[in-house]
Amino acid sequence: MLNKQTYAQLGEAVYRTTLSNGLQVILVPKAGFHKTFAIMTTDYGSIDNVFVPRGQTAAVRFPDGIAHFLEHKLFEKKDHDAFDLFGQFGASSNAFTSFTQTSYLFATTNHLHENLDILLDFVQDPYFTSATVNKEKGIIGQEIQMYDDDPGWQSYFGMIGNLYPKEPLSIDIAGTVDSIDQITADDLYAAYRTFYHPSNMSLVLTGKLDPEQTLDWIETNQARKTFTPSAPIQRIASPATQPDQVIRQTTRHLSVTRPKVSLGIRGFDTVPTGRAALTYSVAVSLIFDLLFNDTSDNYLRLYDANVIDDSFGYDFQVQRGAHFGQLAGDTDQPELFVSEFQTILADVFTQLKAAEPQFDLVKREAIGRLIGAINSPEAIANQYSGPLFGGTMLFDELTVLEDLRFEDLLPVAHAFWDHSVQTVATILPEGLRND
Template identity: 75%
Template sequence: MNKQAHDRLGENVYQTTLANGLKVILVPKVGFHKTFAVMTTDYGSTDNEFVPRGQQKPVRFPDGIAHFLEHKLFEKKDHDAFDLFGQYGASANAFTSFTQTSYLFATTSHLRENLDILLDFVQDPYFTAQTVNKEKGIIGQEIQMYDDDPGWQSYFGMIGQLYPREPLHIDIAGTVDSIDKITADDLYAAYNTFYHPSNMSLVVVGQLEPEETLSWITANQAGKTFAPAEPIQRIPSAQTPATEIVPTTTRHLTVNRPKVSIGLRGYDQVPAGKAGLAYSDAISLAMDLLFNDSSDNYLRLYDANVIDDSFGYDFQVQRGAHFGQLAGDTDQPESFVSELTAILNDGPAQLLAAREQFDLVKREAIGRTIGAINSVEAIANQYDGSLFGGTTLFDELAVLEAMTFADVQAAWAQFSDASRQTVYTILP
């Protein structure tokens, strides 16, 4: 087991890969009572076309199958995994993103028993036609709930205009029609392809002894038989050229105030490994300089009632895509769009004008990261798997500390381009 010491923080990260390919990351937190574990597969909603394990030709699976599979794994022939966690005092959950599916629990006791439950239910699928059909009604209600959520519609409307050709624009849960096509055989095909230990990681953070915890995990895995690892063959979708990004759309929904989302799409490939993490952090710092609540831009637009406390911004890097978003409720949607796009289009000059704020913004980001290191959930959930070369929250702190204003300028120049913007407006 490899030990990475972060002496200044008094923290250690232990990493190893088991014989079956499962990546294990252990972070003991001295003085903590809670332990948090998350088991993740590199498989999400955008992975809807691939060559199933044991087959030769690619298959296009129904949208929402990764999320559907997440729901169904908890249910077994004679029990539900949630009940087992409850017997040992743990709270459990799961979530599906564009590129990952994660299963997790938090506990203050019985760590070994809860780890066994997590590993066993994720690695023991049980699907039948009857149970699959029952789940369609449950997930269908969830989809309809999000169909009525203006914030959700604004977010996916913006993504849909940036990525009209790619599966990224499809709701993670799919549609009522798409999930109706899912069969038990489909779920087994997806499971057998993406849930091999070699495509998964297990992160455990909190009250634990590394050697002892690893011995429990190793013993659990040694009692199971897995097929040999095989390369996963994902079929990439056609990429939307910049000329096909939808520039603007206006929708009418049951809202009290207009809701606007501005999207920015990056086309250049994000650097691999830790350099990709540095790129992501640099863009986030650039957006802080331009739009955080102490910036000149924010204060000016707030005083003019163009934006309010609902305004926010975000930058995401996913496998194969990266994009930014500015969004908020406003009584002046036209001014909201014109003012914010003007700032984006004048990005280099705007950044230069905010240069005196760089050290403050950087220290704030470092402070947030140090604060997150006191959260077992944040440490576990921010493990990026293969996206940034297996870096952790502790690596991000070092990246931020080394960041310069020139790094932020260079990253923003690479990312920002007026031809890659879109506007999605929801009106009452």
């Protein structure tokens, strides 16, 4: 049975249920849309490299990059490739792995039933052999080497590595050429059996769909399959990096024409759980908007001084077990870039109070972006939080944002910045020294 949650002000409705095998199903019909977007996600990502395999009692450390490797291999079957099946029914398909999740998706304007069966069937039918695994190592190895030469990627992961030097978050999601060379078919099956049980997964569909009919298709598909009973997943977390272990500054030289700087801010406060975590994330993101968006005093001053340009950007992320912000951009004055932003962050509460007159405008701009995202089935499905924010949707994020007042930001700002540590990762052109 579907449970309906209505967002009357937005004219939207979300239908939810959990199947008998544990699979969470979330359906969001969009009137007037011709496209349907579907995404199937497991709560398993690159940081989950030490766990107790299903059916065993001892923890095992698996090679870095195994979650991403498994994502690649799941499309390939003994006698076909799932990509080809989607193509036969007019759908575009893809997949991605993050620090904490792996997702498989398709978009289509027709043959929804057939494409939905393809998605469910290929994700729930693993096929790995030594030969196919070894073949994939060369393909993923080339991908890793490509990103090794990507300055933007290296700047970002340089920052992450500084903030989390002793934790899996510091390791590239794809692993290394050496680590993936250690992966075996048995490793992939062990990871699959542990994390790909329906009870650890969600299926979200948005766009052109009939909720009752779509649920019937899903239930019929699942009824054809036998799943073992669900069991608790035992992830073994690495010892957390302490504030004094954060690496404060690193510099690399790559083939770039201009220096790239990434300044990271790691929070050491405790993020609340469930919907309160969503409120926390929205509040800190709004603070970043107030301090650094392209209408802020800080941005305009530094832009006029040629310290930053249109490449400048910022971000705040809450992951399972981690949260951090980033300020990054290309600059001809990397030392000044760092000193200016460190000065701002050292006086963040004075800066925040000075920005109070812009609060309503910045909040309306953020609301406008979310309203725009609500018209995208992809955005709605991709921003489903799963267990991280208590299963909230994009619509809930908009409600949280609308309810936020300026005075609500101050305790959140203190929680994050009073317990934060900064780092700087700089990419310099080859031959250029900053000493």
